Amino acid sequence: xxxxxxxxxxxxxxxxxxxxxxxxxxxxxxxxxxxxxxxxxxxxxxxxxxxxxxxxxxxxxxxxxxxxxxxxxxxxxxxxxxxxxxxxxxxxxxxxxxxxxxxxxxxxxxxxxxxxxxxxxxxxxxxxxxxxxxxxxxxxxxxxxxxxxxxxxxxxxxxxxxxxxxxxxxxxxxxxxxxxxxxxxxxxxxxxxxxxxxxxxxxxxxxxxxxxxxxxxxxxxxxxxxxxxxxxxxxxxxxxxxxxxxxxxxxxxxxxxxxxxxxxxxxxxxxxxxxxxxxx
Amino acid sequence: xxxxxxxxxxxxxxxxxxxxxxxxxxxxxxxxxxxxxxxxxxxxxxxxxxxxxxxxxxxxxxxxxxxxxxxxxxxxxxxxxxxxxxxxxxxxxxxxxxxxxxxxxxxxxxxxxxxxxxxxxxxxxxxxxxxxxxxxxxxxxxxxxxxxxxxxxxxxxxxxxxxxxxxxxxxxxxxxxxxxxxxxxxxxxxxxxxxxxxxxxxxxxxxxxxxxxxxxxxxxxxxxxxxxxxxxxxxxxxxxxxxxxxxxxxxxxxxxxxxxxxxxxxxxxxxxxxxxxxxxxxxxx
Numbered sequence: 104x105x106x107x108x109x110x111x112x113x114x115x116x117x118x119x120x121x122x123x124x125x126x127x128x129x130x131x132x133x134x135x136x137x138x139x140x141x142x143x144x145x146x147x148x149x150x151x152x153x154x155x156x157x158x159x160x161x162x163x164x165x166x167x168x169x170x171x172x173x174x175x176x177x178x179x180x181x182x183x184x185x186x187x188x189x190x191x192x193x194x195x196x197x198x199x200x201x202x203x204x205x206x207x208x209x210x211x212x213x214x215x216x217x218x219x220x221x222x223x224x225x226x227x228x229x230x231x232x233x234x235x236x237x238x239x240x241x242x243x244x245x246x247x248x249x250x251x252x253x254x255x256x257x258x259x260x261x262x263x264x265x266x267x268x269x270x271x272x273x274x275x276x277x278x279x280x281x282x283x284x285x286x287x288x289x290x291x292x293x294x295x296x297x298x299x300x301x302x303x304x305x306x307x308x309x310x311x312x313x314x315x316x317x318x319x320x321x322x323x324x325x326x327x328x329x330x331x332x333x334x335x336x337x338x339x340x341x342x343x344x345x346x347x348x349x350x351x352x353x354x355x356x357x358x359x360x361x362x363x364x365x366x367x368x369x370x371x372x373x374x375x376x377x378x379x380x381x382x383x
Numbered sequence: 384x385x386x387x388x389x390x391x392x393x394x395x396x397x398x399x400x401x402x403x404x405x406x407x408x409x410x411x412x413x414x415x416x417x418x419x420x421x422x423x424x425x426x427x428x429x430x431x432x433x434x435x436x437x438x439x440x441x442x443x444x445x446x447x448x449x450x451x452x453x454x455x456x457x458x459x460x461x462x463x464x465x466x467x468x469x470x471x472x473x474x475x476x477x478x479x480x481x482x483x484x485x486x487x488x489x490x491x492x493x494x495x496x497x498x499x500x501x502x503x504x505x506x507x508x509x510x511x512x513x514x515x516x517x518x519x520x521x522x523x524x525x526x527x528x529x530x531x532x533x534x535x536x537x538x539x540x541x542x543x544x545x546x547x548x549x550x551x552x553x554x555x556x557x558x559x560x561x562x563x564x565x566x567x568x569x570x571x572x573x574x575x576x577x578x579x580x581x582x583x584x585x586x587x588x589x590x591x592x593x594x595x596x597x598x599x600x601x602x603x604x605x606x607x608x609x610x611x612x613x614x615x616x617x618x619x620x621x622x623x624x625x626x627x628x629x630x631x632x633x634x635x636x637x638x639x640x641x642x643x644x645x646x647x648x649x650x651x652x653x654x655x656x657x658x659x660x661x662x663x664x665x666x667x668x
Contacts, residue, residue, distance in 0.1 A: 163388040191388075257498050260393050261541075267391075284425075288393060289498030292418060292426045303423050 160264040164216035166190050168201045169340040170302030171212035172330050173271040174314060175280050175295050176323035179351035180273030182212045183327040185335075186360055187342035194342055202348040202357055206231045208276040209245040210350045211252075214299040215268035215287065223266060226255060245274025245281040249291070257289030269299035275352050298330070301338040306330035320349065332363050394496050394544050395420055398631030399431050400580030401492035402618050403550040404592075405558030405573050409611040412550035412560075413618045414492040415580075415626075417633040427633070429497075433504045435489040435511055435527055489527040489551040494578030495565065496544035503543050506534055524551030528561040528569060535567035542566050546577040558606055573605030580625035580632040587624065591617060 166188045173182040188196030201220070205211045205227050213220040230251060234243055243251075249272045259265050265287045273282040284297040296310040309330055318326065327347055335341045343365065348357040370377070398419040403412040414431035417424060491507070493500040510530060514522050522530070528549050535543055542565045549561040562575035573594045576584035595603035607614065622634040 163390065253498075253501070257502065260498070263393065265391060265393075286395075286420075287391065288395060288496075289501075290395060290397060290420065290425070290496075291498070291501070292429055294426045294428070297426075303425070 160262075161216065161219070161267055164219075164267040166195060166217045167267075167340070168199060168214050168217055168220070169338055170298055170300045170306065170334055171201060171214050171269070171271045172298040172302050172306050172310075172327055173212060173273045173282050173284075173296065174310060174318070174323060174327065175273075175282050175316070176318040176320060177316075178320065179275045179280055179349065180210060180282055181320075181323045181327055181347060181349055182210055182271060182273055183331050183345060183347045184212050184214070185331065185342050185345040187340060187344070188217050189340045192339070194340065197342060197344060198360070200346065200357075202346055204355050204357070205248050205272075205274075206243045208242065208350070209248045209272060209274035210348050210355055211248070212271040212273075212299075212348075213268050214270075214302075216266070219266040219268050223252070223255070223268065223270070227251075242276075244276035244279075245272055245283075246276075246279075248272055248274070249281070249283040249285070249293075253285050253289060253291040256285050256287060256291075260288040271297050271299060274350050278352065301334060301341075302330070305333050305337055309333065328363055332365065335363065335365065394499075396495060396544070396579075397425070397497040398579045399494035400576065400578040400584065400622070400625055400629065400632040401431060401494055401546075401548050402576045402584060402588075402621050403492065403548040403560040403562075403574065404588075404609070404614045404618060405550070405560045405606045406609060406611060406614055407606055408552075408556055408558065409614070410490075410550040410552060410558035410560065411611065411614045411618055412490045412492050412548065413622070414494070414578075415622060415632050415634065417631065418497060419631050422630075431494060431500070432490055432492045433507075435491060435507055435522070489522065489524045489549060491531070491547055491549050492577070493545045493547045495546045499543040500545045503534065503545050503547075507531065510534070523554055524549065524559055524561075525553055525571075527551070528559075528571070531561070531563065532567040532569045535563065535565065539566050546581075548575050548577050571605070573607050576621070578631075580622075580629040583625045583628055584621045587621060588617075 168188055169185065171182065171184040173180060182202055184201040186197060186199050186201070187194050188199040190196075196217075199217055201214070201217075202210065202212045203224055205224075211224075211227070213223070227248065230248075231243060234241070252270055252272060256266060256268075256270075267287050269287065270285045271282075272284070273280075275281070281293070282295065282297060283291060283293040284299065285291040295316070296307065296314050298306045298310070310326070313326055313329075324347055331341075331345055335343055343362045344360050345363070346358050346360055348355065350356075367373075399415055399417060401412070401414040403410065412432060416428050416430060418426050418429040491504070493503070507527070507530065511522055511527070531547065531549055535545070535547075544565055546565060547563045549563070551559055553559045560572050560575050561569050562572055562577065563569045574588050574592055576588060592607050592609075594605050594607065597605070609617065619634075622632065625632045626634040
């Protein structure tokens with residue numbers, strides 16, 4: 104595709120120095136001959152300048168995970184997510200881990216584009232690594248990680264290149280429980296219980312009814328399972344293979360994948376048209 | 384076949400309503416605490432009000448000193464009356480009092496897109512911090528009002544989707560309310576409502592407060608004749624009414640910040656009574 108930039112290049116109006124200015128690293132420029140690098144750069148610039156059709160930015164997600172639910176309980180935070188990875192309406196992957204540890208005190212759960220989530224985990228690894236200093240006694244807590252993620256998400260939406268996720272972050276540090284959420288455009292908040300996507304419609308009404316501050320671990324898990332079962336019945340992307348994670352002052356444990364007992368013989372499931380006469 | 388996939392928008396409207404009323408020597412600013420997206424509620428306990436002030440150590444000292452000197456009784460009266468009663472020495476320290484009192488007089492309540500609102504609050508706070516380092520004082524409310532306008536207009540072509548009211552006291556101790564649109568047009572008014580319930584509340588306030596037309600010459604004072612308690616009552620009524628018809632507003636919890644000179648002084652006496660008054664979390668029925 105001809106562009107004003109290749110026109111500039113043909114007339115040698117863009118120098119190697121110019122390439123630095125466009126943000127290409129010196130390694131990248133040295134590796135390629137100037138001609139090749141210019142070509143690559145201009146192709147990249149073309150796609151930035153052209154309409155969204157051949158854009159390099161995420162315009163829609165490919166492989167997605169569905170809801171994540173997080174709650175506070177007596178000793179810390181509990182989180183649940185299933186392990187499905189959907190490629191549109193196909194459930195393409197069935198062992199995707201969507202609950203991950205971040206630093207010493209935090210737990211991150213993600214719904215949305217799986218590859219973006221893995222990219223976010225890379226950013227967080229880097230964040231924790233750069234923050235680490237031997238024996239300084241400091242460590243990033245869930246509040247800090249949440250704040251960092253809100254900035255990353257908002258920044259990417261400002262660049263019109265969003266990370267296609269809704270994130271739930273929870274943790275305990277210095278006896279303080281923390282549970283928060285961030286969306287792909289940077290909307291964020293804290294609450295006693297949070298849920299992404301369908302979970303906000305199907306699980307949170309249950310949580311609003313049944314959640315208590317002094318929930319025991321067993322009660323918390325039971326409550327989460329009730330929510331996940333409800334999602335399993337009504338969310339077509341949900342799969343019956345899930346993990347539940349617990350984080351307390353003592354540390355983090357993520358359960359082995361397991362399934363919920365289900366019951367599909369409800370009259371309304373077996374014969375959905377009874378009582379709806381006149382409809383198909 | 385048309386492409387069938389999720390699409391995204393860089394903006395969202397997270398709803399919510401903000402109201403502010405200015406009086407002769409007070410200002411009331413209030414907002415509900417619901418945050419929504421579409422027809423879903425995200426959380427029921429989110430503060431839309433941001434306090435634009437960092438109290439310096441010096442101010443704390445002034446405050447303590449004032450209380451030691453003036454005593455609780457005098458200090459809890461309104462500043463105007465203090466001025467009448469004060470002896471010469473107190474008069475001398477008036478300038479310091481002035482600077483201190485003027486200090487925490489900016490509150491911003493915002494509805495719109497929460498992520499933009501948060502970004503805007505962060506920009507204002509950091510600009511305010513720089514101002515404090517450069518001028519060794521807090522920014523006055525009218526100055527903050529201009530800064531807010533400029534900050535909004537700076538992003539004229541990729542706007543902050545934020546609808547703000549700024550409330551505080553001006554340098555004469557009079558209540559002031561500034562009201563904005565998303566790109567920075569602003570106006571000083573006697574009262575204002577912003578956000579999803581604004582269309583319901585504004586005509587009600589117009590009716591109740593009957594403020595003089597801004598077209599009158601010579602200009603008439605826009606501050607309301609109500610007492611502080613009456614104004615707070617009116618704000619409660621606004622929210623309970625808006626709640627009936629606006630799905631994005633809920634009056635079960637609203638945050639009300641109210642302050643005047645009298646109040647600024649009294650808060651040093653008793654921190655707990657301060658919390659009760661400055662951060663009244665009203666539970667309406």
